[in-house]
Each structure stands twice: as structure tokens, then as C-alpha cells.
Amino acid sequence: MDWAIEVRDLTKKFDRYTAVDRLSFKVPAGKIFGFLGPNGSGKSTTIRMLCGIMRPTSGAGTVTGHDITADPEKIKQNIGYMSQKFSLYEDLTVEENLSFFGGIYGLKKQELAQRLEEVLETALLGTKRKALAGILSGGWKQRLALGCAIIHRPQLLILDEPTAGVDPVSRRVFWDILRELASLGFTILVTTHYMDEAEQCDLVAIMYQGVLEGFGSPAELKQEWQVNSLENVFIAMVERHRSLSEEVKV
Numbered sequence: 295m296d297w298a299i300e301v302r303d304l305t306k307k308f309d310r311y312t313a314v315d316r317l318s319f320k321v322p323a324g325k326i327f328g329f330l331g332p333n334g335s336g337k338s339t340t341i342r343m344l345c346g347i348m349r350p351t352s353g354a355g356t357v358t359g360h361d362i363t364a365d366p367e368k369i370k371q372n373i374g375y376m377s378q379k380f381s382l383y384e385d386l387t388v389e390e391n392l393s394f395f396g397g398i399y400g401l402k403k404q405e406l407a408q409r410l411e412e413v414l415e416t417a418l419l420g421t422k423r424k425a426l427a428g429i430l431s432g433g434w435k436q437r438l439a440l441g442c443a444i445i446h447r448p449q450l451l452i453l454d455e456p457t458a459g460v461d462p463v464s465r466r467v468f469w470d471i472l473r474e475l476a477s478l479g480f481t482i483l484v485t486t487h488y489m490d491e492a493e494q495c496d497l498v499a500i501m502y503q504g505v506l507e508g509f510g511s512p513a514e515l516k517q518e519w520q521v522n523s524l525e526n527v528f529i530a531m532v533e534r535h536r537s538l539s540e541e542v543k544v
Contacts, residue, residue, distance in 0.1 A: 384428030433464025
């Protein structure tokens with residue numbers, strides 16, 4: 295099986311503080327992978343290591359077949375990243391933004407023109423191609439940001455809370471697009487605080503205080519914790535940690 299992400303005992307320490315503690319998991323190519331956890335759980339630190347931006351203290355990992363320590367530049371060439379905050383050029387049109395980012399990724403004129411049309415269709419942006427990015431609603435802006443992240447056809451797409459603040463209808467459309475991308479062979483890592491979105495992932499990892507507390511399909515995690523939703527899995531994990539903390543204090 296081809297693994298898009300594979301980490302083994304991945305650890306990151308800042309002086310005496312351990313942000314990520316011996317993290318190990320594998321994500322097959324072509325899957326939607328939900329990376330969950332409260333703020334401060336170690337998600338962002340892990341993503342920085344996966345992107346080749348931050349070196350681990352110990353452990354090992356590969357992303358799209360490249361070593362996160364030895365080949366960070368190759369990893370950066372094979373991933374697309376979309377942040378929570380809209381960070382594109384609001385004074386450019388939709389297709390101008392797409393063309394600009396395609397040029398950054400080194401796409402030549404003919405290939406860029408072809409990719410531009412593909413992305414407009416895949417991200418359902420065709421009706422807005424001449425619209426200025428600055429006048430788009432939140433949902434349209436997120437789809438444009440997604441389009442710019444996939445213009446170079448990355449093997450791995452990393453989305454950091456992509457639908458935060460977006461209305462429910464736009465969220466549904468966005469996730470329809472993600473499922474289409476997965477069917478085309480994209481591997482997608484998505485962080486979200488919306489548990490209904492997490493339920494749509496093929497695999498889910500739940501981090502808490504730097505430790506991987508749960509990993510598997512939504513159905514497997516719900517069965518393991520004997521609850522009927524991922525939200526209840528998450529709540530059960532937090533409550534267990536609080537109980538353990540109280541026992542330690544006593």
C-alpha cells in the first residue's frame with residue numbers, strides 16, 4: 295500500500311516542554327484524513343514537521359515518500375496548503391489569483407491554462423472567474439483558496455480549519471468538492487472543530503496534550519468508545535484526562 299503520510303515516534307520538544315510525544319500513524323494515499331484536537335494539542339506543531347518547516351526532536355516520518363528531515367524541499371513541492379485565514383490577493387480576479395499561484399509553482403503557459411480550467415471546474419468557480427476576490431463571500435473565498443492550493447496538483451493537500459466561519463450550505467459544497475478531489479487521487483489532511491465534518495473523513499486522529507489518543511475510521515472510534523458520535527468520543531477523552539489529572543492531584 296502507498297502511504298501518503300507515515301510517522302514513527304515523532305517527537306518535538308521545546309526545552310522541557312513536549313509539544314508532540316512519540317506520534318505514530320500511517321495514512322494511505324487518496325484518503326481524507328481528519329486531524330482533530332483542542333487548541334494546544336500539538337496539531338500545528340505536527341503539521342509543521344510534516345511540511346518540512348520544523349525539524350523533529352526525534353522520531354522519523356515520510357510525506358509523499360520523502361523523508362521529513364532529509365528531503366523537506368521535495369515535500370514542499372508535493373503539498374498544497376490552505377490556511378484558515380483568507381490570504382489571497384483581493385484586488386485580483388479569481389482567474390488572476392489562480393494564474394499567479396500557478397506561476398509561483400512553475401507552471402508554463404500551456405499547462406497553466408489547462409490547469410486553470412480544471413480548477414475552475416473542480417472548485418465550481420467558473421461563474422466567478424472574472425470577479426474580484428475581494429468582493430466574494432466567505433464560501434467563495436474558501437473555494438478560491440482551495441483552487442490556488444491545488445493548481446499544481448499536489449499529492450497531499452493540507453487544510454487548516456478551511457470552513458471556519460463559513461455558512462452551512464457553503465460548508466456542504468466545500469466538502470462535496472473535497473470528496474471529488476479524493477476520488478481523483480488527492481490525499482487530504484484537514485483540521486476541523488466541526489464534528490459533523492470529521493464524521494465524513496476516511497480516517498481520524500485525535501490529539502490531546504501532544505499525545506495521539508485515538509486513530510481509526512469514525513466508525514471504529516465510536517465502537518471503541520461505545521458512543522454514537524465523534525463528538526462524544528472527543529468529550530469522553532477529555533473527561534478521562536480530567537479525571538486522571540484529578541487523581542494525580544489527590
